[in-house]
Amino acid sequence: MNPDSPRAAVVIAPGLDHHLLRGWIRAGHLPHLAGIMERGSLRPASADEPTDPSTAWRPILGGGPGTGPSLLARLAEEPRDVLTVFVPEHEEVPGVRSVMSPPVPHDCTPMGPYSVVLAEGAALPGQPVTGQGHAVRLRDGVAEPYPGIRVQAFAPDREGRMRLRVADHATALPARQWSPWIAVPGAGGTEVTRLVVLDTSPAVIYATPPQTGTAAPHGPVPLSGLPGTLAAHSDGVLDDGLVAALFDDCAAQANEQIISAAAERTAVLVAGVPYLDAVQHHLWHQLDFTSHWFDSRRRPALAVLDAYRKLDELVGALSATCPELLIASPHGSQSLRATVDLNVWLRSRGLDGQAHSPDGRSLRLRLAGRDPDGVVPQSAAQAVLETIAARLGDLAEIDGSGLVVSRITTRPGDPARRPPDEPDAVVRFTPGHRARRDTDRPAGPDAVLVRSLLRVSGHHSDLDPVFVPGAVLTTRPAVEGRIDWARVCDLASWLFTPAGAMPPQRT
Structure with missing residues (x-):
């Protein structure tokens, strides 16, 4: 081991699902993660965990209501040199450009494919409609996010609101503000949808899948964005090639970080795996809960498995470089149905x-x-x-x-x-x-x-960028069945110093 190499690595894997992890490890697909699992170090967060900051994972990631004092002040007093970190979905991190992803309102339940909004390089008008599913760019001011639902966009009004016409309904929306429910023709008769303007230049509009009611039985799910520089890989379609390209890009960045860390004698390396959650979001609705998830005939399941394999390869590379490894999934852990x-x-x-x-x-x-x-x-x-x-x-x-x-x-x-x-x-x-x-x-x-099911990948309706429970795997062996959580918390504190930036405070 190179003495100048990082002494520890933290891999942030948004959306890490311990159910999938266990099944695919049992099937022999993830050998590097299997080596960690054999030490008994998988620990999903749960509601009955202790909240002592010295022993619990939850307080180190926030200090939400009822969890004790916030540790953000302590973290601010202990600045440390961290190379880079990916904060999922909502945060603006220096050097990481994510497409805007406003939270879905609580009375709206996405029921179709989740969106990859690729906002770079488009202009209104004259650019082709790209993007996945119900996230579309406008061509000549007109788009059809769903069959039969015609969306027209016009020049902003004096207040800067984007003027839209959906079916026969006219509205004007500021950026990142949701419209009221709008009646549209649907397969089962009249249905409803809501719109949000993600960007005005170029115009990028998100339309929720048409649904027959405004109830939200499973809660809202925010969108996951992808860096616009990867637009060339996707052409608006999340397929096996895009999955491979995303994780190849992650691996290349991780290798560069390892080399840089060795040269700069950095103490801790934080390597982000930002795309696992996006992949699962886009493919989760295609996973058939009535069949075995590891069925090789199901291409969506294979695409998610490929994402986990890429993560496993990154874990193997980091394990060979760093004597200690922490894998964190900064998602809420709640019971999903x-x-x-x-x-x-x-x-x-x-x-x-x-x-x-x-x-x-x-x-x-x-x-x-x-x-x-x-x-x-x-x-x-x-x-x-x-x-x-x-x-x-x-x-x-x-x-x-x-x-x-x-x-x-x-x-x-x-x-x-x-x-x-x-x-x-x-x-x-x-x-x-x-x-x-x-x-x-x-x-x-x-x-x-x-x-x-208890999904470590999480129900996102209560996801808070300050208070985020998580799931953890660590290469530090358990002693008498217990993990040294004080050590884990010490490493976890590095998650909140991305390039010197602190996470947003609760308002």
């Missing part, structure tokens, strides 16, 4: 049926067949139910620890003679899983299977 519309799930697998949840603890299935009377005959009902049961068996926990469905009970008798509200079968769930009625859809209550 991943939902599956069971009716859609049945149809996508060629299984006709209608599911309804009256009590949240079970699903009542009404099987629909292709025979004239519209239901599965009694002679075939058991076979169909067994098929459904087998397919529901795919709904295993991500880490393989258990199944979602505990049992399926069938009802005797001829299904064709049953009243419409009497089920053919009742599906019951294992503890920790439930069903709910989705009343936001005009067609009536759909049965939705809900899985309660």
Whole structure:
């Protein structure tokens, strides 16, 4: 080991998900991270952790309400030489240019692909529409973020507000301010959307996916931006090539930092991996919760896996250079509920049926067949139910620890003679899983299977740049099953000195 090399490295990996991490390590995909995991050093934050700053990870990352005094003053008194750091999503860091990403309002739930807004190099008018999904640039002042939804932009008014026309609705918006709900034509009839002007020169507008109601069952999720210099890699499409380009760029920066650190005899190296969260944001909605996440046939899952592999390679390179390594995921750790519309799930697998949840603890299935009377005959009902049961068996926990469905009970008798509200079968769930009625859809209550998962990648609605719980892996071995958190906190304090800049204070 070069004595002039950094004595420790901190890798910031926004969106690090310990469920995915465990599964892919078990599958042998992440050998360097596996070596750290074997020491028992994975520690997701949870609500019942101690808040003593000398032992807990949470206070060192903030000092939010109820967590004790803020450590920002202490950090300010102990300035240290740090090369660079990436602060995810909201902060302006010297040397790191992120596209603007305003928080999504609490009454708006993004339901489609999350956006990569690439704002460099575009001008209004005359530039082609680029960007992903519902984040678009305007061409000749007109864009269609979704089929049938026409957005026109006009010159700003005297107050500097961007004048917009959406469908037949006219509005004027200042930059980074959300519009009211606007009615637009949708596949299911009239739906609603909201707009925000991300930038006025060039004009970049974000339109929320059309939805039938204004409720937000899962909370808002802010956008994740990518440096505009990477626009050439993407052409507005997040694909495997872009994922590789992003992480190659990260690895190149990390290598430069390692060389520079050795030359400058810097004590601590902070290497940012800013794109993991963006990749997962864009691909998370494509991950099918009804199938195993590590299925090699699923390209979105492969793209996320490739991101973790790139992180694993960076961890390996840093481990060979630095005697101590800390991997931090500065995201909130909250209980999320991943939902599956069971009716859609049945149809996508060629299984006709209608599911309804009256009590949240079970699903009542009404099987629909292709025979004239519209239901599965009694002679075939058991076979169909067994098929459904087998397919529901795919709904295993991500880490393989258990199944979602505990049992399926069938009802005797001829299904064709049953009243419409009497089920053919009742599906019951294992503890920790439930069903709910989705009343936001005009067609009536759909049965939705809900899985309660603790996601270290986090629910972002309560994400605060000052108070941010996190997940940590460290190469420092555990002693009698306990991590030296005082040491971890010491390293973590370096996260808040990016090029001498302190994080924003709570206002």
